[in-house]
Amino acid sequence: MAEQTSLDATPQTQVAPTARKIRVLVAKPGLDGHDRGAKVIARALRDGGMEVIYTGIRQTPAMIVEAAIQEDVDAILLSILSGAHMAIFPKIMDLLRGQGATDILVMAGGILPDEDIPAIEAMGIKGNFGPGTSTQDIVAYVRANVPPERMAQPLPPLQTLGTPPTDATEQA
Amino acid sequence: MYDDLITRLTAGDRRALARMVSLIENGAPGSQEALARLHALGGHAHIIGVTGSPGAGKSTLVMQLVRELRRRAARVAIIAVDPTSPFTGGAILGDRIRMQDIGGDPNVYIRSMASRGSVGGLSSATRDAVRVLDAAAFDHIIIETVGAGQAEVEIVRAAQSIVVVTVPGMGDDIQALKAGILEIADCFCVNKADRPGADGAVAELRMLLSLDTGRDKAAWKPPIVKTIAATGEGVPALADALANHIAFLRASGQLVERGERQARSEILALLYQALLARVDATIGPDRFAAVVREVAARENDPYSAARAMEQQLGL
Numbered sequence: 001m002a003e004q005t006s007l008d009a010t011p012q013t014q015v016a017p018t019a020r021k022i023r024v025l026v027a028k029p030g031l032d033g034h035d036r037g038a039k040v041i042a043r044a045l046r047d048g049g050m051e052v053i054y055t056g057i058r059q060t061p062a063m064i065v066e067a068a069i070q071e072d073v074d075a076i077l078l079s080i081l082s083g084a085h086m087a088i089f090p091k092i093m094d095l096l097r098g099q100g101a102t103d104i105l106v107m108a109g110g111i112l113p114d115e116d117i118p119a120i121e122a123m124g125i126k127g128n129f130g131p132g133t134s135t136q137d138i139v140a141y142v143r144a145n146v147p148p149e150r151m152a153q154p155l156p157p158l159q160t161l162g163t164p165p166t167d168a169t170e171q172a
Numbered sequence: 173m174y175d176d177l178i179t180r181l182t183a184g185d186r187r188a189l190a191r192m193v194s195l196i197e198n199g200a201p202g203s204q205e206a207l208a209r210l211h212a213l214g215g216h217a218h219i220i221g222v223t224g225s226p227g228a229g230k231s232t233l234v235m236q237l238v239r240e241l242r243r244r245a246a247r248v249a250i251i252a253v254d255p256t257s258p259f260t261g262g263a264i265l266g267d268r269i270r271m272q273d274i275g276g277d278p279n280v281y282i283r284s285m286a287s288r289g290s291v292g293g294l295s296s297a298t299r300d301a302v303r304v305l306d307a308a309a310f311d312h313i314i315i316e317t318v319g320a321g322q323a324e325v326e327i328v329r330a331a332q333s334i335v336v337v338t339v340p341g342m343g344d345d346i347q348a349l350k351a352g353i354l355e356i357a358d359c360f361c362v363n364k365a366d367r368p369g370a371d372g373a374v375a376e377l378r379m380l381l382s383l384d385t386g387r388d389k390a391a392w393k394p395p396i397v398k399t400i401a402a403t404g405e406g407v408p409a410l411a412d413a414l415a416n417h418i419a420f421l422r423a424s425g426q427l428v429e430r431g432e433r434q435a436r437s438e439i440l441a442l443l444y445q446a447l448l449a450r451v452d453a454t455i456g457p458d459r460f461a462a463v464v465r466e467v468a469a470r471e472n473d474p475y476s477a478a479r480a481m482e483q484q485l486g487l
């Protein structure tokens with residue numbers, strides 16, 4: 001893959017093909033069939049310059065984690081309304097850990113009762129965006145919280161696969 | 173540099189595979205060396221392009237085709253390309269929605285890619301991603317791309333067999349086919365055949381193909397397959413048509429020809445990029461812009477300007 005040069009006739013409105021993009025999986029676990037909220041967030045992230053993988057409703061934890069691995073996303077946003085979060089979230093986190101994918105930012109949004117928030121945070125799930133959260137805040141949160149080792153320019157080789165982390169600093 | 177990753181992805185490790193695609197998509201330093209090694213490992217996959225108008229049922233069809241190929245014991249990878257928004261640089265990649273049934277199969281890998289800055293619907297990163305998947309020993313690599321003019325032509329560079337998907341009752345769609353993708357289709361698929369007008373669409377396509385004098389008479393005659401992707405009907409016939417096509421390419425020597433055509437265009441594209449980089453480094457963007465202004469203002473001419481630059485570059 002060759003470098004983009006300043007002489008290329010790329011219009012200003014277009015983005016250099018090699019630009020590092022934040023990839024986010026917006027997933028809708030649980031059995032409720034409404035995904036309007038998830039779609040609004042997906043569009044907001046897109047408008048924030050991110051690449052959003054949207055997988056539709058009724059996703060099982062296994063489906064979500066498999067998609068996150070195959071797509072090598074930087075972040076997962078779980079949108080949930082059904083109230084099944086305390087059953088679903090730990091499964092997702094376990095599966096991610098099982099794959100060694102601990103460098104992915106996992107966030108939740110939707111209807112999450114206040115009393116569950118400490119437990120959700122203890123699982124390592126961030127954000128916890130309630131119904132009133134503005135989409136701009138969510139976009140800003142994702143941008144600020146993707147683990148810095150993932151945002152190294154370019155992506156680091158998989159540390160968890162045993163590649164020395166010095167590679168990432170060399171490339172920076 | 174990425175030895176570990178290459179070893180793991182060729183052994184079937186999906187995280188390593190996914191990370192290699194990301195590194196290449198981001199143009200990471202050393203990715204060209206990795207691609208060079210991956211190139212040597214590949215060359216075995218049947219690369220299938222699927223294109224057609226938005227909403228024609230491409231993703232649903234790809235999902236059914238993968239199920240059929242899995243029944244035939246093949247390992248399959250999918251690259252689903254969606255457009256990057258020219259205004260924000262972001263993208264919504266939604267093709268996976270239709271592919272949930274196959275998403276958990278360990279012999280299937282699905283990757284969504286945004287077109288990013290590429291001219292057509294197919295970024296050059298797509299071709300490189302195909303190279304990674306080929307080295308990872310998938311039997312079939314299917315590229316789904318938005319059918320938007322130039323994109324269909326771009327697909328040819330990466331695919332060996334091209335499926336153009338159309339639906340009944342879209343007269344304009346058939347007219348659009350005439351404009352350019354008639355020539356590149358190796359197989360037509362009239363999807364949503366559960367809707368009225370499927371036979372009419374087939375007849376219309378057949379008529380257009382008979383008029384297409386650009387095709388060599390001894391060459392491959394693109395079959396027209398009716399499918400209902402929603403149920404899977406007609407999909408085995410599509411899989412058969414694709415198997416026949418690759419067999420035809422092999423037997424006729426055209427597979428080698430296609431491969432050489434692709435290699436040629438890739439080398440030329442890389443040379444062009446290298447030349448631009450040298451112009452940037454040797455002449456510099458400011459001087460270059462100044463010469464552009466001189467030529468436009470007719471104080472200089474393009475021939476003399478280019479010759480002077482060639483000399484400066486030592487060409």
Ligand SMILES: Nc1nc2c(ncn2[C@@H]2O[C@H](COP(=O)(O)OP(=O)(O)OP(=O)(O)O)[C@@H](O)[C@H]2O)c(=O)[nH]1
Pocket residue numbers: 225226227228229230231232233267270318363364365366367399400401402403
């Ligand atoms: N009636 C009918 N509907 C179908 C058939 N195949 C697909 N669809 C529907 O058509 C719609 C679009 O299907 P997709 O598979 O997403 O189409 P696509 O061409 O991939 O769409 P884009 O990627 O957005 O261009 C969905 O609602 C499908 O359920 C079919 O054979 N018959």
Ligand SMILES: [Mg+2]
Pocket residue numbers: 230231232266267316
């Ligand atoms: Mg699609």
